[in-house]
Amino acid sequence: MATLRSISEVAGAFDTTVSALRYYDELGLVPSTQRRARVRYYDEAALRRLAFVRLWHDDGMMSLEDTAEVMAGPTRDQWRTLVSQRLDDIAQIAARLDEARQALEHLLQCPRDNPLECPVIGERIQAQVELAFATNT
Amino acid sequence: MATLRSISEVAGAFDTTVSALRYYDELGLVPSTQRRARVRYYDEAALRRLAFVRLWHDDGMMSLEDTAEVMAGPTRDQWRTLVSQRLDDIAQIAARLDEARQALEHLLQCPRDNPLECPVIGERIQAQVELAFATNT
DNA sequence: CTTGACGCTCAAGTCAACTTGAGCGCAACC
DNA sequence: GGTTGCGCTCAAGTTGACTTGAGCGTCAAG
Numbered sequence: 001m002a003t004l005r006s007i008s009e010v011a012g013a014f015d016t017t018v019s020a021l022r023y024y025d026e027l028g029l030v031p032s033t034q035r036r037a038r039v040r041y042y043d044e045a046a047l048r049r050l051a052f053v054r055l056w057h058d059d060g061m062m063s064l065e066d067t068a069e070v071m072a073g074p075t076r077d078q079w080r081t082l083v084s085q086r087l088d089d090i091a092q093i094a095a096r097l098d099e100a101r102q103a104l105e106h107l108l109q110c111p112r113d114n115p116l117e118c119p120v121i122g123e124r125i126q127a128q129v130e131l132a133f134a135t136n137t
Numbered sequence: 138m139a140t141l142r143s144i145s146e147v148a149g150a151f152d153t154t155v156s157a158l159r160y161y162d163e164l165g166l167v168p169s170t171q172r173r174a175r176v177r178y179y180d181e182a183a184l185r186r187l188a189f190v191r192l193w194h195d196d197g198m199m200s201l202e203d204t205a206e207v208m209a210g211p212t213r214d215q216w217r218t219l220v221s222q223r224l225d226d227i228a229q230i231a232a233r234l235d236e237a238r239q240a241l242e243h244l245l246q247c248p249r250d251n252p253l254e255c256p257v258i259g260e261r262i263q264a265q266v267e268l269a270f271a272t273n274t
Numbered sequence: 275c276t277t278g279a280c281g282c283t284c285a286a287g288t289c290a291a292c293t294t295g296a297g298c299g300c301a302a303c304c
Numbered sequence: 305g306g307t308t309g310c311g312c313t314c315a316a317g318t319t320g321a322c323t324t325g326a327g328c329g330t331c332a333a334g
Contacts (some may be wrong), residue, residue: 006310007310007311008310008311013270017292017293018310019292019293019294020292020293022312022313023291023292025292026216031310035332036301037299037311037312038299038312038313039285039311039312040311040312044266047266048253048259048263048266049253051262051265051266052253052258052262054260054265055237055240055262055265056147056237057205057270058233061233061234062237063290063291064291065290070252071252075250076250076258079244079285080245080250083241083245083327084245085239085246086181087241087242087243087245090234090237090238090241091238091260093234094234094235094238096195097213097227097230098190098195098226098231099192100193101224101227101228101231103192104223104224104227105224107216107220108217108220108221108224108231111195113212113213114215115189115207115208115216116185116186116189116208121189124192125185125188125192126185126187128188128191129184129185129188129268130206133150133210137317143280143281144280145280145281152325153283154322155280156322156323156324157321157322157323159282159283160321160322160323172276174281174284174329174330175282176280176282177281177327178282200321201320201321202320225281228285233285240316251333
């Protein structure tokens with residue numbers, strides 16, 4: 001049952017590095033289960049914590065600190081706020097991502113050689129500039 | 138016509154800082170139009186460059202370096218590759234974002250107090266762990 | 275005529291999330 | 305019995321995108 005894995009096995013399986021795992025351990029984010037003569041071993045529970053971290057944290061979705069807080073919070077209210085904030089952030093990011101995607105997709109089929117000269121992008125940009133100086137001259 | 142803005146005006150209008158603008162200038166990313174006795178002034182064209190930078194770069198969509206390359210590339214092929222790579226990245230990020238959103242939304246209405254104990258999330262995590270050690274024991 | 279607001283340069287500091295390097299221990303293999 | 309492989313610790317380095325600080329110039333107002 002309680003199969004224990006060495007740090008390099010875990011790193012290999014989760015496509016990460018030994019040093020990153022040591023770093024997580026140091027932070028207390030994913031502590032190794034046991035220490036036999038200073039050597040770290042990981043069991044299933046630890047692996048689940050690790051998978052959790054990678055689910056939240058990868059690609060900069062959530063900072064390690066926030067991830068730690070979500071996992072650590074013994075009471076519901078502590079992480080609920082954080083989670084719903086993060087949901088708001090995600091919605092915003094998704095919106096921006098979609099804007100960027102549209103712009104980039106246009107660029108690919110835009111006949112202009114220099115992106116700065118593209119009239120379609122130019123319109124957005126111009127709108128931005130005008131908006132920036134909307135209140136004063 | 139050619140209205141010139143001071144660095145602090147520009148910073149205020151674009152909701153950024155004077156030091157960031159100086160940094161962009163130093164990089165050659167958004168050079169100031171003129172220098173009157175060492176003092177920077179920005180015209181419309183410069184503002185358009187700045188808006189462009191913020192459109193691509195904000196929220197970590199694109200690094201400043203990539204942004205620079207897209208704007209600088211005099212030939213189409215130079216930035217086309219970059220742009221389509223970035224489109225791929227965006228698609229991936231969007232997918233991960235959606236995964237994360239689903240997980241977080243579930244958490245908000247999950248009766249469990251500790252996210253690590255949630256069976257719905259647990260299933261994903263478990264799948265990850267198993268997948269990680271799929272090839273060896 | 276000094277105080278304040280704004281501008282400048284150049285060097286150094288900051289932050290997150292790691293990585294790298296020095297120097298060590300222990301076990302196995304040739 | 306040396307050397308390779310994996311593990312360890314602790315301190316310091318890295319990267320990107322800025323920020324901060326020291327020290328200075330310039331001009332308008334009080």
